[in-house]
Amino acid sequence: MLNAIGWFLIYFGAFFLFLGALGIMRFPDVFNRLQAGTKCTTLGALSTSIGVGLLHPAWLPKTFIIALFILLTNPISSHALGRASYRSGVKLWEKSVVDKCKEFKECVEEENE
Amino acid sequence: MSSLILVVSAILVIFMIVGAVVTIHARDLLVAIIASAIVDLVLAVLFYILQAPDVAITQASIMGGLTTAIFLVVIKKTERYEQ
Amino acid sequence: MGKLSRFIFTSLVLFILWLFLTSTFRSQEVLIGLIFSLAIALFTYNSFTERGLQNLNPRKVFCAFLYLPYLLWQMIKANFDVAYRVLHPKMPIKPGIVHVKTKMKSDLGKLVVAxxxxxxxxxxxLDVIDDNMLIHWINVKTDDVEKASEEIPGVFEKCLKEFLE
Amino acid sequence: MSWVIAIAIIVLGVVLTLIRAMLGPTAADRMVAVDSMTTITTALLVLLALYFKRYIYLDIALVYAVLAFVATLAVARYMEGGL
Amino acid sequence: MIKKAFALLLVIIIGIFLSATFARIPFGEPKTVVGKYYLDHGVKDLGGVNIVTSIVVLYRGFDTLGEVTVLFLAATGLGMVLAGLREKDEKKRKKTPPSLIMRTETKLLFPMTILFGAYIFIHGHLTPGGGFPGGVVIASAFLLMFLSHKKWEAKEKYTKVTEALAGMTYVVIGLIGLYVAGSFLENFLPKGVPGNLFSAGIIPLIYTAIGFKVGSELTGLLQNLRETTE
Incomplete structure (x- = not known):
């Protein structure tokens, strides 16, 4: 039973990791790529490592720590990248609907350094 | 040494070579730093696959964070684009 | 908060992390772990936590444990959403950056919400400036501040208010 | 047999992100690809530890999970001009 | 053009020879006599499960002392070069402040990363790793704080004192070995049961010293790099 759940989690995770990579390949600009990259890889790596832990219950604490660190570090790195690429002047995709960032002078002033 | 491991390491080696070429030819030095970070991270995976965990852990820890940061500080102090 | 309670909380967290890392209860490992976590907590407790042992209030811990499954369910939903957008041949995306307001006061609260x-x-x-959050939305439904605040962080804040504020 | 499929899917993901890292028009694109690549590689290392049946190999995956984002943070701070 | 073609030809020839040579070496079989000796007698002689660390610290201990000295010399040399470029008074250089999320999160991660580095260097004889990776992980924790806080700094006197104490500990352990067991860096503690934390004699002690030394050296180096002007 534990075995079956473990293998299911591993395949689930592997599928989403692949989807995240495909999203990075297909989406048009930096921010959309970040969307795919963050969400899919976080859940994918989390569920793969927990699945490996379920196959060998003695490994579970360490895989749990790996999952915890991924859950802590991944959103912050994507946030930092998004902020930095907006401030360094990366343009939004031309079909974007709205850009509220222009209203804040903190975001824009660094652009022409 | 099964064939699966052989195929995986062959793919990774090809990407390492491409990364090294990008590192050499990039005009933008930030791109060169990112490409060399790719080379280092993939090299850690290769050491791992070849079952040398001590070397892999050292490679991953040194090359992952510190070297990239030091290179970045250096191009911040000098200049970003090569002429 | 008192310095002692902050120190005890930091070393407790570090010691639990150590137990997970070594994943044994052997007396030698526990001894070394105690020494290291006390020593590290001695010079980092100042930045690690602001409230100390108050975090271990049973009601707050219970709310945090309720929050985790909810977050996990949201993550799974997010992944199927991305899967739909990636695998659809026409890529139905309508991206944009919207502006919402958050009600959280403390730094930790803003961190968890973000x-x-x-x-x-x-x-x-994308960015947090005081209590304004700039959010990249892949499928913009509204660009009004009030409505967007209701739509995006509203649900989380109701859960998080319990154990963070 | 079940190994081959899971590992092959993940390696395919790594290859896709590496292609984007080599193509990517701007430096930000490349860094996004590298960031995702490190997370995918962490999962790959955990799976390979199961494949080699060695408990101690999990440490390298842990080093990857802890340290790979330092490089991302450094590049992000450089790009926004705060280093 | 002819030059490039010649270079390509040379690279191809070297590649063919290299791959032909390495194809004949079998994977994972010890060939040399020394390697066979280490594999057969290492665990029984020294009590360390991870044979690589036993070789690095005990069989080749003097070598490692040299490596640590080289790292120390490199860090000191860089510090001397950068000392001339030190910022005298707070120059007005416009810097983007780090975001609030980054500041809060790195405060949370800082003690955890240091604890992880300590885990790596104290378990050098049981798991892969050892003093050098552990020290680098600790220095990376400090790097995180340097990246995300403008004012935060590691006091120079503390890093210097830690480094000096750690280096002294290494040499003193070696001298005790010379006094008790008859040669420099000889093992003088009981071997213990292989697999326990308190086993393998002086390996954990030496790796703790190396971990502190490498960590404080690299932290001082990063601090020096941060304080200089352009």
């Missing part, structure tokens, strides 16, 4: 927003369907926190 990270939760990043992990949930179609949104990514």
């Amino acid at each position: 990270n939760s927003i990043t992990l949930t369907p179609g949104t990514l926190t």
